[in-house]
Amino acid sequence: MIQNLLRVEKFVDSPTEKMKVKRETQDKADGDLILKAHKPHISVRNLNVYLTKNHILKNVNLDIPDKAITCIIGPSGCGKTTLLKTFNRLLQNSLDVRIEGDVLVDGENIHGKGVEVENIRKKMGLLSQRPCPLPMSIFDNIAYGPRIHGIRRKKTLNIMVEKYLKEAGLWDEVKDRLKSPATSLSIGQQQRLCMARGLAVKPEIILGDEATSALDPISSKKIEELFVKLKDQYSIVLVTHTLRQARRIADYVIFMYLGEVIEAGPAAEFFSNPKEKLTKEYLDGYFS
Numbered sequence: 001m002i003q004n005l006l007r008v009e010k011f012v013d014s015p016t017e018k019m020k021v022k023r024e025t026q027d028k029a030d031g032d033l034i035l036k037a038h039k040p041h042i043s044v045r046n047l048n049v050y051l052t053k054n055h056i057l058k059n060v061n062l063d064i065p066d067k068a069i070t071c072i073i074g075p076s077g078c079g080k081t082t083l084l085k086t087f088n089r090l091l092q093n094s095l096d097v098r099i100e101g102d103v104l105v106d107g108e109n110i111h112g113k114g115v116e117v118e119n120i121r122k123k124m125g126l127l128s129q130r131p132c133p134l135p136m137s138i139f140d141n142i143a144y145g146p147r148i149h150g151i152r153r154k155k156t157l158n159i160m161v162e163k164y165l166k167e168a169g170l171w172d173e174v175k176d177r178l179k180s181p182a183t184s185l186s187i188g189q190q191q192r193l194c195m196a197r198g199l200a201v202k203p204e205i206i207l208g209d210e211a212t213s214a215l216d217p218i219s220s221k222k223i224e225e226l227f228v229k230l231k232d233q234y235s236i237v238l239v240t241h242t243l244r245q246a247r248r249i250a251d252y253v254i255f256m257y258l259g260e261v262i263e264a265g266p267a268a269e270f271f272s273n274p275k276e277k278l279t280k281e282y283l284d285g286y287f288s
């Protein structure tokens with residue numbers, strides 16, 4: 001026993017191990033700070049989802065921090081998209097869909113009686129895998145949401161269109177062709193346009209479902225940079241297949257497997273010191 005202790009002591013004494021222990025302690029401290037600094041924006045409690053009688057999400061419990069980037073990772077078919085869809089009620093109870101448990105946004109159960117789905121959706125912008133601009137001009141794509149909310153003055157709309165195109169990092173590329181059809185833009189530009197269109201209705205939360213997977217590397221990098229720039233103002237939740245992307249931009253990570261949340265935590269700690277064997281195996285590439 002004493003020999004073992006001495007061995008551990010000696011091991012921790014080595015400079016590399018000391019650095020590792022120091023780094024892990026620092027990661028843990030950073031993680032605690034993230035959790036303290038960012039109160040939960042979305043909380044999921046005992047969530048079970050059945051699609052055509054298949055049990056897809058199994059007793060999911062988690063908190064998504066406010067004003068941070070949360071990445072949901074896990075192998076194909078583990079339920080990432082289904083989970084994301086429950087956040088803005090894209091999944092509704094119906095003959096084929098049964099939802100049990102609570103999804104709380106700002107403390108309100110969004111599946112509760114009397115909750116207007118429009119009010120929930122207004123809080124969230126959704127970026128899907130393939131950009132889907134509306135079949136109208138670049139200008140009208142951005143002005144669409146504000147017009148629906150009653151904004152008609154041309155001057156106000158001009159200001160808004162410029163503001164949100166700038167926020168999405170697209171203004172300089174399109175300012176001279178605002179009347180052109182949105183479909184004339186490249187796919188990467190269309191994705192930034194969709195981001196600007198979403199921002200124009202002033203959401204609190206941005207959801208992304210594989211939002212960069214259809215893009216070339218440069219466009220993908222621009223969208224990633226945009227997420228990082230926007231995270232001070234919005235809570236961002238991203239489903240991603242790309243572990244490298246999660247390592248680059250996540251503040252908080254949720255790892256799912258076969259419909260269950262296996263592990264969730266602050267990114268630095270999650271990647272450097274995963275607790276669960278399955279998480280370690282996934283991070284080491286034993287399965288993908």
Ligand SMILES: Nc1ncnc2c1ncn2[C@@H]1O[C@H](COP(=O)(O)OP(=O)(O)OP(=O)(O)O)[C@@H](O)[C@H]1O
Nearest residue numbers: 051052054056074075076077078079080081082083
């Ligand atoms: N309408 C449906 N009826 C029955 N099963 C469904 C239905 N829609 C999805 N599923 C199943 O639910 C599971 C979770 O699907 P989901 O799309 O959420 O996974 P995912 O982790 O996002 O996968 P991927 O990474 O491949 O997009 C899968 O096994 C899928 O086949």
